[in-house]
Amino acid sequence: MFGYRVPAPDQAMLISGGKRGQGGAPFRVVTGHGKFVLPVFRKVRFLTLAMCEAEVAEKCVTRQGIALTVRAVIAFKVGNDTESIVNAGQRFLSDQDQMAVLTGRIFAGHLRSIIGSMTVEEIVTERQKLATEVLETSKTEMAKIGLIVDSLQIQSIDDGNTGYIEAMSAPHKAAIQQQAQVAQAQATQASVEAQQEAARNQAEYQRQTAVVQAEYNAEVDRAQARAAQAGPLAQAHAQQEVLAAQTELAERAAKLRQQELVAEVVKPAEAEAERIRLLALAEAERMKIQAEAAASHDRVALDRMLIDQLPQIVKEASAGLAGANVNVLNGTDGLGEIAAGLVGQGLTILDSVRRNLGTPDASGHTPDKNRAPGNSVGNGTGHSGRVEIE
Template identity: 80%
Template sequence: MLFYKVPAPDQAMLISGGRRQGGAPFRVVTGHGTYVLPIFRKVKFLTLAMCEAEVSETCVTRQAIPLQVKAVIAFKVGNDPESVVNAGQRFLSDQNQMSVLTGRIFAGHLRSIIGSMTVEEIITERQKLAEAVLDTSKAEMVKIGLLVDSLQIQSIDDMGSGYIEAMSAPHKAEIRRQAQVAQAEATRASAMAEQDAERQRAEYARQTAVVQAEYKAQIDKAQAEAAQAGPLAQAQSQRQVLAAQTELAERAAELRQQQLVAEVIKPAQAEAERIKVLAQAEADRMRIQAEAAASNGRVALDRMIIDQLPQIVREAANGLQGANINVLNGADGLGQIAAGLVSQGLTILDSVKQGLGQTVEQSAPGSEVETIRIEDDPRR
C-alpha cells in the first residue's frame, strides 16, 4: 500500500513528527507495520541485528609487564523501546559508530582489569577476565542502548619480553616429559602388543603345524591301511582256503582210516577170531574124544558132546565179542550172524562126532584105549 510502512524482522522503525511516546522524540514500531503520512512524518530504520567489535589493546599488568590483548565483542541494540530510543538518539545517523564506541568502551575496561591482575592470572583465568570486563562495562552499554552477548579474549602477547615463554617453560618441560612418558608407554605397549601378537602368531603356527601333522598322520595311516587291506584280505582268504583244505584233508584221512579199518583191519580181526574159535573147538573135540575113549561109553561120549555144544557156540560167540563188525542190512544182518554162529557150532559137532566114530571103530570094546593128550596152544 502507498503509505503503509513495515520494518524488517531485525529492524526498528522510528517515526518522528507526530505524537510522542512518553519523553521519546519519536515513535518506535517493531514487528508490525503502520501508516505514515508523507510530509508530516519522517521514518528511519535502526538495525537490531548482531554486531561485532574488535579490540586490540596494549595493557600493563600488575607486574608492569606489557601485554598485547586482542578481544572480540558481540553486541546488539536492546529489544525494549527504551534501548531502541537510546541507541536511535546516538547512532541513527551513523550506525557504524556503535562498533567503534563499543570497542573503545571495552578497551578502557580491559586495560583497567588487566592492570589489577598478574600475567599468570590472565593466562590461566581468561574467562574470569572476560566476565570482569563485561560486568564493569554493562552499565555504560545499557545507557547507549546496547546489549553485550559475549566477550572472547582471542590472544595475549607479551610483546617479545619472553615472560610468557619463560612461564610456560616448566609446563612445556612437564608436558614434554609427560609426552615422553606417554610415548615410552605407548612404545612399550606397542612392543608388548607386537610381542603378544608374535606369540599368538607363533602359537597359531604351532597349533596349525600340530593339526597338520595329525591330519597327515591320519592320512598316512589310512593310506597304509588301505594299501595293506588288499594283501591282508588276500592272505585272510588264503588262510581260509588252507584251513578248508586242511579240514578236508583231515576228513579224507579219517574217512580213509575208517575205510581201512572196515575193509582190512576188521575183516582180519574177524578172521583171526574165527580161526581162534575153530582152534578152540578143535581142542575141545580132541579133549572130549579123549575123555570118551577113556570112559568106553558112546552114550556118555555123546552126552558130553551135547553138553559141551552150548559152550562151543558160546566160545565162538565170545570170540566175536571184541570184533568191530559193520552191520549193513539191519536186523537181517544180525540174524545172519546168529545163524552163522549156530552153523559153526553144528559143524564143529559133526567134526567131533566123525572123529570120535573113527576112533571107536578102531578100538574094540574092552580093549586098551589109547589116551590122546592135547596140550594147550601156547598162543592161547
C-alpha cells in the same frame, strides 16, 4: 500508500515531529508494524536492531607484570525495548558504525582492568572466567547507551617474545611427549607381540597339519598291513581254535579218568578203612566192658569173703579178752558198749585189709592207706557209762 511507512523486521522506525515519544523522548518508536507519516510535517529515520560485531586487540599487563596481547570478539545489538532504542538512537542514529567502535573501546578498558588483577596462569587456564567478569563489569555501561552484549569470546592471548606461556606449557609438553613415547612403545610392543603370536599360530597350525598327515599315513599303513596279514592271521586263528578244542577235550578226559579212579579205588579203600576202624572200636568197647565186669565180680567176691570172715575176727578179738580183768560200769549199758567196741575193732581190721588190697569201701571210695585205724576197744567211750580194762 503515500505517507505510510513500515520498518524492516530488524529495524526500529523513529518518527520525529509532532507528539513526543514515550517518557518524553524526542521521537516515537515503531517496531513490527507500519505507521502513517505526514509528509513534510514528520521525519522518519531507521535504527538497526541487527547483530553487530566488534573486535578488540589490546595489550594488557598482568598482576605479575607480564605484558599480554589479548584479542577478543564482542557480539552486541541494540536492545529491543523502547528505552534502549531511544538511548541508542540519540547516540548512534546519525553514525551507526560508531556503535562498534565505542563498544570495542569500552571492552578494551574492562579487559585491561580485569587482566591486571589476574595471573598469566589464570588467564590462560580460565578464559571463560575472564570473559564472564568482563561482561559483568561492562553490562551497566552498555545498558546506558542502549546496547546489550550477547557474547564475548577471547580469541588469543600472546606474550610476545617473552616465552612465558611457552615455558608454562613445557612440563605439559614433556609429559605429553613422554606419554606419546610410552604409547608408541606400547604400540610397537603390541605389534611385535601380535606378529610373534601370528608366527606361533602359523607354526602351531603347520605342526597340527603335519601330525594329522602323519596320522593319516600311519592309518593307511596299518590298513595295508592288516590287509596283507589277513590270510595268515585267519589261518593262525583257526589253528589256535583247533588246539584249544583239543586241549579242552584232553582236560575233560583227564577229569573223567580221575573220577573213575576215585570211584574204583579211593572210595572202596575208604569204605574198607572205615569198616576196619568200626570193627576195632567195637572190639575195644567189648573188651572194656568185659574187663569192667570182671573187676566188679572180683570186688564183690572179695567183699563177700571179708564179710564171711568178720564173725571169726570178732570172735578172735573177744577171745583175747577172756583172761582180762574187766570192770563194767553202768550195768547193761556198759556191756553194750563193750560189744560195740568189739564190732568196731572188726570193722577196722576189715578196712585195713581193703586198703592193702586197693579195693573201694561200701561207699565206692578207695580207703587211704595212711589213715589211722578206727576206735579200738581200749579207747571206746559210751554216752553215759565207762568201761575200764586192766
